[in-house]
Amino acid sequence: xxxxxxxxxxxxxxxxxxxxxxxxxxxxxxxxxxxxxxxxxxxxxxxxxxxxxxxxxxxxxxxxxxxxxxxxxxxxxxxxxxxxxxxxxxxxxxxxxxxxxxxxxxxxxxxxxxxxxxxxxxxxxxxxxxxxxxxxxxxxxxxxxxxxxxxxxxxxxxxxxxxxxxxxxxxxxxxxxxxxxxxxxxxxxxxxxxxxxxxxxxxxxxxxxxxxxxxxxxxxxxxxxxxxxxxxxxxxxxxxxxxxxxxxxx
Numbered sequence: 001x002x003x004x005x006x007x008x009x010x011x012x013x014x015x016x017x018x019x020x021x022x023x024x025x026x027x028x029x030x031x032x033x034x035x036x037x038x039x040x041x042x043x044x045x046x047x048x049x050x051x052x053x054x055x056x057x058x059x060x061x062x063x064x065x066x067x068x069x070x071x072x073x074x075x076x077x078x079x080x081x082x083x084x085x086x087x088x089x090x091x092x093x094x095x096x097x098x099x100x101x102x103x104x105x106x107x108x109x110x111x112x113x114x115x116x117x118x119x120x121x122x123x124x125x126x127x128x129x130x131x132x133x134x135x136x137x138x139x140x141x142x143x144x145x146x147x148x149x150x151x152x153x154x155x156x157x158x159x160x161x162x163x164x165x166x167x168x169x170x171x172x173x174x175x176x177x178x179x180x181x182x183x184x185x186x187x188x189x190x191x192x193x194x195x196x197x198x199x200x201x202x203x204x205x206x207x208x209x210x211x212x213x214x215x216x217x218x219x220x221x222x223x224x225x226x227x228x229x230x231x232x233x234x235x236x237x238x239x240x241x242x243x244x245x246x247x248x249x250x
Contacts, residue, residue, distance in 0.1 A: 101149075
């Protein structure tokens with residue numbers, strides 16, 4: 001019965017319900033959200049936390065001429081379909097740990113193995129917060145914008161990077177300026193974006209980039225070119241997609 005799900009070709013993209021006169025199933029799926037953002041934090045080059053996206057799909061208003069046996073979601077990303085028994089649950093929860101545009105196949109199966117399905121499009125983005133304090137050898141950061149589900153590439157990578165040259169002695173000073181350079185490298189190890197700057201003591205320099213080449217892995221590096229003071233780094237990297245998701249159906 002599960003195998004039959006993979007061969008269905010009658011899914012209707014973006015629909016909230018689907019009915020096949022031969023199946024006897026009136027498939028209705030309710031959901032509050034069709035997009036979300038994975039949040040991840042790094043401290044001193046090490047991953048500290050990651051919050052995945054979990055979306056719920058409610059099949060409780062689905063009806064059938066025959067007794068319903070199961071509800072499910074096929075994420076179409078290499079994972080097996082997520083199934084629940086209709087007699088015990090009407091909600092299917094799907095967890096997303098990777099960014100991408102997902103075409104979910106929601107389906108219901110009755111006791112005579114009739115199947116009805118529909119497609120729900122989901123948009124999952126990724127935000128990374130990076131913090132590195134008291135350093136003169138900043139750690140490079142790999143930005144992997146390639147979707148693991150084989151879907152379309154992101155529309156944009158946004159890099160928002162702050163480099164602070166804190167006062168050596170608070171309210172007194174005594175430190176010096178530092179010279180740094182931001183570089184974004186592509187897979188060929190070519191620096192596709194470069195920005196050198198000088199950061200005075202007690203000041204913060206910012207580099208904000210909207211990068212639209214998203215079909216390869218990039219490496220973000222900050223070089224400490226000259227100076228004697230340590231610097232603090234705070235960066236936010238967002239991997240974004242076009243808003244093509246299905247509208248919510250609460």
